[in-house]
Amino acid sequence: MSKLNLNELNLKKLNNDFIEKSPEDIIRYIINEIGSSKIALASSLSIEDQVLTDILLKNNPNARIFFLDTGRHFQNTYDLMAETMQRYNFNYEVYAPESQDLEVLVSKFGPNFFYESVEQRKKCCEIRKVKPLKRVLSTVDGWICGLRRYQSQTRQEIEIFEWDISHSIYKINPIAFWTEDMVWEYINKHNVPYSNLYRNGFPSIGCQPCTRAVKPSEDVRRGRWWWENPDKKECGLHLRLEEKI
Secondary structure (H helix, E strand, C coil): CCCCCHHHCCHHHHHHHHCCCCHHHHHHHHHHHCCHHHEEEECCCCHHHHHHHHHHHHHCCCCEEEEECCCCECHHHHHHHHHHHHHHCCCCEEECCCHHHHHHHHHHHCCCHHHCCHHHHHHHHHHHHHHHHHHHHCCCCEEECCCCHHHCHHHCCCCCEEEECCCCEEEECCCCCCCHHHHHHHHHHHCCCCCHHHHHCCCCCCEHHHECCCCCCCCCCCCECCCCCHHHCCCCCCCCCCCCC
16 A cells, blocks of 8 residues: 555544544554654653553554653653563664753753753753754654643643644644543553652653652643743643644
8 A cells, every 4th residue: 555645634634533533543544654664653751652652562563762861861761761662672762962062051051050941941951852853853754742632731732633843744642632541541451661750749750850749639740840830831842733734
């Protein structure tokens, strides 16, 4: 079967057609129609990304899954990374900041400059996350993400199929409409490995200096960049997206 020309993807139609489909159906569709070598899953080792890792590797054992190693992750995240590699018998593609960029940044501003302002924090994210992301996304026609509408107010309008205007590729969010309970149900049913930090009040896990535990009643992403306003809580990886019809 010939692969679908990316320019032929009608996002409005796809989102209507797949709104009640399972993540398995969505992933099988993009593997068959776009091509497995041109699709990659972005994993931060979150519960959402662990679910998608399980689904993707069950449908394609040679799937591309990448991890952005900022150098500031929790040790627990690296331990889970090793456990997941052993469990599924695969290797992550790992992308790290350019050493020269990082050396200049820390030498000029110090190790904790990101606490000083949103602009400073985004500068850190740009070097540690956004620039490495651009490198890997230049090799694909679409990327899979574990974003969910219920995660935060900045994500309430995401769709399953989107056009990533920043990288000129497609972005697929197979569990966009899942609740957190649905994520945990899948993890427990399929015995998917996950971070122990979730048991200690960390519902959203990023770099260690920028993540803290939250109270049960607080928003899922309240512990990420807790010193900032809620509408600023994105690192630059998930900017506003536009459709391409």
